[in-house]
Amino acid sequence: MEATIGIIRGDGIGPEIVTEAVKVLNKIQVVFGHSFSFKELLLGGASIDATGEPLTEATIKEAKTCEAVLMGSIGGDPNTSPWYQLPANLRPEAGLLKIRKELNLFANLRPAVLYDSLKAACPLKEELISGGFDMMIMRELTGGLYFGERSLEEKDGVRIAKDSLTYTDVEIRRIAIRAFEIARKRRGKVTSVDKANVLDSSRLWRQVVNEVAKDYEDVELEHMLVDNCAMQLVKNPQQFDVILTENMFGDILSDEASMVTGSIGMLASASLNDTAFGLYEPSGGSAPDIAGKGVANPIATILSAAMLLKYSLGLDEEAACIEEAVGKVLELNQRTLDIAGEDSVIIGTEEMGNLICAEI
Amino acid sequence: MEATIGIIRGDGIGPEIVTEAVKVLNKIQVVFGHSFSFKELLLGGASIDATGEPLTEATIKEAKTCEAVLMGSIGGDPNTSPWYQLPANLRPEAGLLKIRKELNLFANLRPAVLYDSLKAACPLKEELISGGFDMMIMRELTGGLYFGERSLEEKDGVRIAKDSLTYTDVEIRRIAIRAFEIARKRRGKVTSVDKANVLDSSRLWRQVVNEVAKDYEDVELEHMLVDNCAMQLVKNPQQFDVILTENMFGDILSDEASMVTGSIGMLASASLNDTAFGLYEPSGGSAPDIAGKGVANPIATILSAAMLLKYSLGLDEEAACIEEAVGKVLELNQRTLDIAGEDSVIIGTEEMGNLICAEI
Ligand SMILES: CC(C)[C@H](C(=O)O)[C@@H](O)C(=O)O
Ligand SMILES: CC(C)[C@H](C(=O)O)[C@@H](O)C(=O)O
Numbered sequence: 001m002e003a004t005i006g007i008i009r010g011d012g013i014g015p016e017i018v019t020e021a022v023k024v025l026n027k028i029q030v031v032f033g034h035s036f037s038f039k040e041l042l043l044g045g046a047s048i049d050a051t052g053e054p055l056t057e058a059t060i061k062e063a064k065t066c067e068a069v070l071m072g073s074i075g076g077d078p079n080t081s082p083w084y085q086l087p088a089n090l091r092p093e094a095g096l097l098k099i100r101k102e103l104n105l106f107a108n109l110r111p112a113v114l115y116d117s118l119k120a121a122c123p124l125k126e127e128l129i130s131g132g133f134d135m136m137i138m139r140e141l142t143g144g145l146y147f148g149e150r151s152l153e154e155k156d157g158v159r160i161a162k163d164s165l166t167y168t169d170v171e172i173r174r175i176a177i178r179a180f181e182i183a184r185k186r187r188g189k190v191t192s193v194d195k196a197n198v199l200d201s202s203r204l205w206r207q208v209v210n211e212v213a214k215d216y217e218d219v220e221l222e223h224m225l226v227d228n229c230a231m232q233l234v235k236n237p238q239q240f241d242v243i244l245t246e247n248m249f250g251d252i253l254s255d256e257a258s259m260v261t262g263s264i265g266m267l268a269s270a271s272l273n274d275t276a277f278g279l280y281e282p283s284g285g286s287a288p289d290i291a292g293k294g295v296a297n298p299i300a301t302i303l304s305a306a307m308l309l310k311y312s313l314g315l316d317e318e319a320a321c322i323e324e325a326v327g328k329v330l331e332l333n334q335r336t337l338d339i340a341g342e343d344s345v346i347i348g349t350e351e352m353g354n355l356i357c358a359e360i
Numbered sequence: 361m362e363a364t365i366g367i368i369r370g371d372g373i374g375p376e377i378v379t380e381a382v383k384v385l386n387k388i389q390v391v392f393g394h395s396f397s398f399k400e401l402l403l404g405g406a407s408i409d410a411t412g413e414p415l416t417e418a419t420i421k422e423a424k425t426c427e428a429v430l431m432g433s434i435g436g437d438p439n440t441s442p443w444y445q446l447p448a449n450l451r452p453e454a455g456l457l458k459i460r461k462e463l464n465l466f467a468n469l470r471p472a473v474l475y476d477s478l479k480a481a482c483p484l485k486e487e488l489i490s491g492g493f494d495m496m497i498m499r500e501l502t503g504g505l506y507f508g509e510r511s512l513e514e515k516d517g518v519r520i521a522k523d524s525l526t527y528t529d530v531e532i533r534r535i536a537i538r539a540f541e542i543a544r545k546r547r548g549k550v551t552s553v554d555k556a557n558v559l560d561s562s563r564l565w566r567q568v569v570n571e572v573a574k575d576y577e578d579v580e581l582e583h584m585l586v587d588n589c590a591m592q593l594v595k596n597p598q599q600f601d602v603i604l605t606e607n608m609f610g611d612i613l614s615d616e617a618s619m620v621t622g623s624i625g626m627l628a629s630a631s632l633n634d635t636a637f638g639l640y641e642p643s644g645g646s647a648p649d650i651a652g653k654g655v656a657n658p659i660a661t662i663l664s665a666a667m668l669l670k671y672s673l674g675l676d677e678e679a680a681c682i683e684e685a686v687g688k689v690l691e692l693n694q695r696t697l698d699i700a701g702e703d704s705v706i707i708g709t710e711e712m713g714n715l716i717c718a719e720i
Contacts, residue, residue: 166521
């Protein structure tokens with residue numbers, strides 16, 4: 001297969017971890033006889049430095065010509081980076097929000113998986129995670145508070161700030177369908193999370209999810225309030241298969257779930273629209289404190305590349321091959337610092353990339 | 361001292377746990393020579409059953425004549441209780457939201473404490489909680505998404521739901537001042553939680569909190585994004601002293617924090633306005649599944665009564681006396697089911713109340 005893959009190296013540890021993921025994609029090309037071409041794109045801090053804007057029209061246009069985009073993490077340290085002296089709409093994160101909207105990436109998939117060999121890193125007690133856990137958080141990514149009208153004004157000496165949270169049935173339906181489709185290929189359960197005892201948007205959310213559920217009688221649906229879900233993720237993460245929720249709740253819950261795994265450096269993510277296109281990136285941040293040191297864990301980005309192969313290029317076998325290679329390397333007990341156990345051999349970003357390539 | 365205390369028994373386990381807390385208040389009266397009179401008020405499901413409304417004008421009027429109100433938990437099982445067949449604004453929770461607004465209870469205090477003798481119940485690994493933790497979550501309770509304009513309408517065949525999130529500097533300042541005042545009496549640290557990289561309301565929140573901080577140079581202030589806070593509560597709860605946040609984030613984070621303690625049946629809460637008045641209630645829910653069985657843990661309600669003595673009546677010594685009594689009973693290792701360890705003697709709601717009274 002021929003495919004053009006956009007590459008956004010990003011900020012902080014971004015360039016290092018993306019380099020390893022590209023190495024893995026190159027190995028896949030060779031082994032499976034594909035032909036990938038890579039197109040370098042700018043977003044975030046790197047784009048501000050080069051162009052003055054976190055996301056240019058050129059990047060958007062180029063991204064649209066790609067089958068998929070692989071991205072490192074975006075942004076810097078808000079306390080020290082000059083990017084954070086800029087107005088909010090010119091900061092690195094604004095580029096991220098804009099590309100989500102411009103490319104209509106409404107479906108954000110964030111797996112939170114406890115790897116057997118990484119149980120020691122999980123903050124939860126042994127007995128709570130004996131069965132492991134493996135959930136997929138499906139976050140709506142282009143609606144809600146993130147993209148509502150907002151204002152900050154002064155009236156009669158009082159400063160008033162407003163944000164608005166809007167959802168239409170159309171927006172809810174398309175993400176719900178995605179969640180049910182994915183649940184069907186997994187363990188067949190969707191937990192839809194809202195705050196229907198308070199919000200009208202959540203009441204509509206629940207209605208529409210119930211409507212969609214009628215077409216998926218083989219999938220079990222439960223509704224959970226967001227405050228309860230924040231508790232259940234800590235108390236009993238094993239109960240979840242697919243969690244379906246709106247943008248802001250998804251932001252909070254997916255980060256909580258990623259921390260519950262104890263190994264955020266392992267977690268991939270995908271942001272999809274209604275074509276095969278997707279933007280793939282590690283769940284973790286740009287970790288400016290360890291940038292350039294060659295110690296960051298590239299696995300989340302490598303697994304994001306695997307998601308890219310699976311969801312955008314339909315290369316399921318190749319994706320599985322990467323996942324297996326990662327599994328094997330974990331068993332060798334050669335680890336980057338963030339996932340090192342007591343008797344692990346500690347290796348760097350590049351060595352980790354090489355080891356995984358060697359298993360492909 | 362003479363004081364009138366409103367008593368809302370509430371739904372589910374509410375009546376049982378409130379009975380024990382009232383018993384404790386009675387013991388305090390006798391031991392310390394106070395004269396409390398109790399006024400029974402209706403709210404939630406019990407009020408719907410008696411009057412058809414979750415909160416009547418009569419209750420509001422009566423509550424205003426009390427120095428403080430002690431409340432059990434409100435609501436039933438949404439899947440089985442007839443209350444949830446009613447329109448949203450007539451359900452038990454609507455009464456709770458209304459009383460918060462009517463009495464201007466803008467400051468919600470939710471302690472999340474890990475008791476030494478209950479470490480076994482904490483879902484986090486031993487090494488993460490070796491130093492224990494003790495935080496106070498200060499949630500803004502009368503603004504934000506909870507009380508914004510909302511609508512659910514159909515236009516050209518599309519259903520559109522809207523909620524709005526508004527904060528004024530006045531609302532933010534008064535809760536921030538409370539947080540700094542409380543931090544000053546504790547370990548001197550405020551973590552203000554927002555989503556300032558996305559929301560205008562959060563940008564105003566951060567501005568105003570920074571302004572207030574200038575009057576509290578002895579208190580350390582840090583800002584944290586809500587998604588990061590959801591992670592940090594699991595990774596390292598010891599870092600927090602006072603967490604200050606808006607209504608919806610506070611709902612989610614306080615529940616997450618309560619679960620991190622592993623003993624939600626121990627957690628009190630207070631909702632205060634700008635007078636000495638307050639509404640005090642356990643953090644946990646009404647647990648309809650165990651209602652009427654005499655097994656519910658009354659400690660959260662008893663500790664809520666202690667908060668009432670401290671915050672509304674200024675009876676610090678009496679409050680401390682209740683807290684110590686609870687501590688002593690925990691050491692006896694006689695426990696209700698929810699906090700029982702391997703070799704605990706399991707006791708019921710009433711016995712627990714009696715044991716605590718005996719220590720006063
Ligand atoms: C950087 C920020 C705007 C972003 C978000 O809130 O969506 C990030 O936290 C994420 O989850 O991808
Ligand atoms: C019952 C519900 C409306 C309420 C809230 O969300 O505030 C509850 O979850 C709480 O935290 O007191």
